[in-house]
Amino acid sequence: VDYGVGNLAGCVAAFTRIGVKSIVTNEKSDILNSRAIILPGVGSFDAAAENLVSFGVRDVLLEFAESGKPVLGICLGMQLMLDRSEEGKLAGLGFVQGETVKLSSAESAKVPHMGLERVTPSEEFEKTLPTISDKFYFMHSYFCKVYDEGVSVAYSNHGENRFVSAFKKNNVVGVQFHPEKSGDVGDRFLKGFVGLV
C-alpha cells in the first residue's frame, strides 16, 4: 500500500525475487481485491498517519483487515497498526492495542537500532512461520509496546532490552525488522508469509 512514505521499491523488488506478483497502489478497489496487503515501513509515525488519511486509505485498510485476509506491517507499517505512538500525536490504525515507545540508548545499544539482530519466535509461532527464526535487518528508533502480551509472537534484543519484534492478531501480522532487506533470510520469510495467504 502506497501511503507516501516507506520503501515501496524495496518491497516490490523482494516480491519479484520470490516470484510473487505485487502492485503498488492506494486505490480502494485494488486494495480490497488483493489477496494480501503489505504496509511498508521507513518514515516517521505522524507523517505516515497523516498520509493514511490524506491518501484516503485509512478506512480501506480497516475494511480490508476486517475481511480476514492477511495484512503484513513492516517496521513503521507494524507501528501504525497500534493505537498511538510516543513519536507523534496522531492515531494509528488500532488493529492491535498498544503504543510505540522510544528505545533507550546505551553504550552497547545505540539509537536508532541498526543492523542484523536475532529474532526468536514463540514455540507456537515457529510452527506457523518457521522462517522467522533467524537474523534480520533492523532500523528503528521506536518499538511496539503491546497491551495484550498474547499477540506477541517473536522477540529481539536491543542491548539488554528485549522488545516485541513480531506480533500476530488473527490475520494481522507486524514485524519490526525489514524482511525485504534481510538478504536470503528475508526472502525465505516473505515466502513463508505468502504461504499463509
Next chain:
Amino acid sequence: LSQFRVIPELLFDSSGLVKGRSFGGHEYVGDPLNTIKILCDFGASEIIIANRAVGGSALDFNRIASWVSISNVPVAYSGTVQSMADADELLHSGFEKIVMSRGFFTNPQLLKNISHVYGAQSTGVNFVYRVERDGEVVLIDWETGYPLRQSLLEAVEIAAEIGIGEIYLTNVDREGLMEGLDYSAFEVVKGVTEVPVVIGGGVGDMTDLKAASKTVGLSGVTVGSYFTFIRRDEGVLIRYENI
C-alpha cells in the same frame, strides 16, 4: 550485544565505480550493478554507495535506482542532496538512508526535514577529518581539503539537534591506504553521542576488522579498498568478509 556492522562502501562517479587514495587519484574498478549483486551474494548485510563527483552535479536517478533495485540488503546513498524532492526520489527509489558530508554544513535544514519526514534512521552524516601533528582532530571539506570552522564536538552537537540517525567518521589521510583504522575521532565523540558511530578509512585486513569489532561503543566500519582489491597496488577482486 548488537551485531557489529561491516559495511562495504562503493564510490562512484560518471564512469562507474572508482577507488583512489585520500579521496583522490580515482581509477575505474567496475560496474555498480554487478558489484552490488556480488556483495549481496557474498552475504553483505548493508552497502553504502558514495557519489564522489566533485561539485554535486545533478543526480541521474534512473541510473542509480537501477543499481539499488538489485540489492536485497539496505543501501545508503552518500553524497550531497540538493532538495527535498531529490531526497524523496532517492528514498522512494530503493535507498534506505541519505548520508551527507558537505551538505550537512551547507544545508542542515534539509537533513532536518528528511529526518522529520522519514525518521532519524534514514539520515546520516559523514565527518571527514584529518589528525594534526599534535593529535588534534580537524574536520575538513573533502572537496577542497580545507579545514572547516566547526570542531568535531560542535558538529556532533548540531547533528543531535537536527536529528541525524548515524555518524560516520572518515580519516581522509587513511582512505584507500589499507594500513589500518584511526580511532582518534571516535575517541572524541564516544560517550557524547547517542546515535550509532561508524568509522572508515584504512581497513587493510581481518585483524583491523576484528579489532574494530571489539571496540566498545563502536557500531561498525566502512570498508572500501580491502573489499575491492586483491592486495594494495594489485588487481580488482570484489569480495566481502564478515567477522
